Amino acid sequence: MIYEKEKRYIIPFTDVPSSRAEMPEISVDERRGNFTEVETGFPEAVAVQEAKRCLSCRRCLGCGLCLAEDNEDSIDFNIPGEELNLEFDEVIITKGQDNAFHPIKPELGFDVYADVITDLQFERMLSPNGPTGGLVVSPLNGEIPGRIAIVQGSSNEEDEKHLFSSLVLGVNESILALDKTQDLEVALISPVCQSFKEKFSSDAEQISSLGIIEGIPESVERKGEEGPLSLTYSTGGQNKTEDFDLLVVLTKEKISPEIMELSRKLDQEIQ
Amino acid sequence: MKDKKMLIVGGGLEGVGAALENADKGADVTIIEKFADLGAERIPRDRLIKPGEGFVKPDLEKLRNQSNVKVLPYSDIKKISRDNDKIQTRIVKHSLLVDNSKSSEATKVGIKVCPVNMYDDFDEGLSFRTAFDYYNSETGNYNIYKEDMPACQRGCPINLDIRLYAGLIADGRYAESLAKIREKLPIPGSIGRICPHPCETACNRQYLDEPISICFLKRFVADVEINEGIEPDYETPEQKYSEKIAIIGAGPSGLSCAHDLARMGYENIKIFEALPVPGGFLQVGIPEYRLPKKLLGREVALIEKMGVEIQYNTRIGKDIAFEDLKKEYDAVFIAAGCHKGLKLRCPGEDDFEGIIDCVTFLRDQALGNIKDVKGKLIVIGGGNAAIDSARVGWRMGYDEVYILYRRTKKEMPANPWEVDAAEHEGVKFQFLAAPVEILGENGKVTGIKCVKMELGEPDASGRRRPVPVEGSEYVIDAETIVGALSQGTDLSFLPADHEFKLTRRDTFEVDEETGATNLPGVFAGGDVATGPDIAIRAVAGGKLGALGIHKYLRSK
Amino acid sequence: MCTGRVDPAIIAKAFKKGLDGLIIVGCFIGECHYVSGNIQAKAKIDMTRRLLKHIGLNENRLSFQHCSSGEATRFVEIVNEFDKTIHELGPIGGESDRVKGPELFRKLEAAEAVLAGEKMRWVIGKKTEFLEKGNFYGEVFTEHEFNRAIDMIIVEETEVQEILGKLKEGVQSVKALAGSLAIPSERVFRYINALKRKEMVQLETVSGRSPLYKVIPQGV
């Protein structure tokens, strides 16, 4: 139920990293011809040490400080949850707001470099209600980027429909970013850029001012310790490398397992 | 359309749009959303935009004013089914713990004082929020982020309170830790040795370094009790119930069901077990070197001490008819497991002595019924049962032990640590090989004809499908061949004209919330309902059945 | 004075003034005139030691000992022992401390703010309740779980207080803050966003490619 995206429990506790305890075993020579238990169990000190590695994951501590400060009486730990048995005539299943996505090509350095972000994060950043109030900045250092690259997250993508819609999103995001940011260059790199230009020929004028490149991103590296991201991409049968201050990765949406299960169970499409 | 009741699953932009559209037509709409509030504005993905009109906003204002739309945030669908054109649901709505009709600008202080920082889901992790905060800045509705359980506990099929029992171990309070585990799990020492630990797969610490070794901690506290010679006290409640309950099978599922019922106060619980020993596959499947039977026996004895009776050497369907059992007892729980080894389905399989399925092989070994150990042993399959058979064979003293598997090491469904251990001990692997024919002479197996495989396109399970390489057949000599493909249920104990609803895999169809079968008073759980699975999920099935039986008997 | 009345913020302040060691001697647990004064004291001082260790000060510079009023010899022994320890540790910000010189004093400033802050005071004050009766949800904590919660607050509050401390010196960019504070810049970025959400920080201006932030003074 209460959902949180994985990998988000990132408090830099001081005992991190510390490796997991290993289970002691009897040697292979001692095993042949008998059925003696192989694993001998943790000694006490090891067990205690291992138990201490537990992060005791917990969100609200139940400390009641907010309650003590709340002079409106709006906080109430006694408001109960409810269990409802409801009957409906019809159901519409939508994908919800998980915003989960398929794995991103590891070479692109998402999860490694803080200035490689997803199109979903970029979308929030561009929103006036978002975390930066619509300011385009690099999450690595809070600086306004001079050059942004928007690329496909996985290279050998065969799903044309996905490639198209994510490129549309990429184009729209760059339209917004360019509008909000001075002296900004955006490079859009996509494998369907030719057919995209044909399909949206009516918007040709709008598109022509954008740097759309037919190509596939290959890898990303940081130049020096604090340098820009250096992106290598293949275009027209050649590899090219360019520097960027921010890399936006176009993701492929993944519907949550619960919704998939629901759709299967009710034998009904997701809208 | 008027007064039509509609459920919209998901409160994102699409969900809100669909809700408004149908509300306009007069329908009675309910939106269910698992997050604390409705969704954010989005950038279109199907058309190009102009800078000024970049975002499409869900019209939350309009939604608020629509009297025929109800929003259920922080809610989960617990159960849903379609019955005669109606959709029946059970929805659990978690409390926001904040009454937003009373909150104001001043409530914001809560955000400043709350000591808990967490990545903000709504902003895709680009900011932090506190445990008391708003989710969607647009509505500014506050909620307190109180998870109902941490990731590990949710990953555990019986939702053991791992955070607490690990904390107790860290504090050196071992006995309390074990007592806490025992409240939910009657066989901690056994599970603490053999569980493939889905909790560790979920552990948050893996994102920092490595998951906590949760499973072995359980074993540790169980071992402390034995080493210190402590006899635990099991308490059963004052309130007693006298209904008679029969349980078929003394595996983890049956034992857990009995344990939970005894803890609820049931005094007449009887387990019928076909074998002379308890534990099901924990006894006659999982080998002694992974789970000493003395330890298992002690844990079962503790359950018996609570007043559970186990009648051994009694096979339902043979010694007692199932129908008689049903008549004589107020409730029946079926926990007969999956004890039928599946066939290799290749020629020669039924013609020679020396070919045996892994269920029989491991059981006979565990019960001391295999005397003739010589020559080469070949095990066919890639699951845990195959590895166990091979490691058992190696210990029994076969000259050489081979595992034959159709795909490669990477695709083996067995736990990787088990595969490594087998390799380490000297079991030999032949990957990308499949049996074609069993060869024999004078009624005895002499070898096996195999064909080399190569990996083709991925199949439905996502694993690459093995395809035979033409003309690559070869022969391996062997005296004993163990087929370890998979297991199925053996329902021959039921009368031929039984009316149970079964799945395509010949397992019982049971209710998700009670373990009830379609016949009143009969419940089922464990492998017999899920197909071959892991012990802790069999325990979960047993516990569910106990709850179901309790509900059933108390409402009769 | 009852040890329960010792304010951890004063401890940090004392170290900030250049103190090399501090020992607090109080009654034995169970002999407290105010019943649980020294249990409270122990919780507070344990936490303060964890915090000092976190910011890079050798935590043995702070010691909590028990001695009853009649035990003069024991008292002398305790003090001599501690004196020896401090001599071995040397002057503050030296060899035995992980963080040295001016940086340590800046961190002590942040530590003082954390210890004076409401969050830490409140949660540490809840220790006995959490361990015995449980929190608002009735969850009884183990010592380990409580320490994890405290560690979480220590890590995050120190970082936030360091950032606020720096911003009080004048407007700053995320990059400059991260550069001078040795906090990973992607965390500084998120803290700034969160502080904006809490209306404790605001965007002042953009200079070149750097957005500059300033603190909003908090009313009392």
Ligand SMILES: Cc1cc2nc3c(=O)[nH]c(=O)nc-3n(C[C@H](O)[C@H](O)[C@H](O)COP(=O)(O)OP(=O)(O)OC[C@H]3O[C@@H](n4cnc5c(N)ncnc54)[C@H](O)[C@@H]3O)c2cc1C
């Ligand atoms: C070789 C092997 C290795 C395994 N390794 C692991 C592991 O490492 N970790 C893990 O978690 N799981 C493992 N499993 C799976 C696990 O053992 C099972 O999921 C679990 O035991 C299922 O529990 P159960 O109670 O549903 O059924 P079982 O344990 O199969 O018990 C069913 C019981 O019912 C009895 N019975 C059947 N029919 C009748 C009848 N008509 N009348 C009376 N009694 C009857 C049987 O004799 C048996 O004792 C392994 C399984 C095998 C075969």
Ligand code: SF4
């Ligand atoms: S301040 Fe309120 S929301 Fe925050 S941890 Fe304490 S009780 Fe929970």
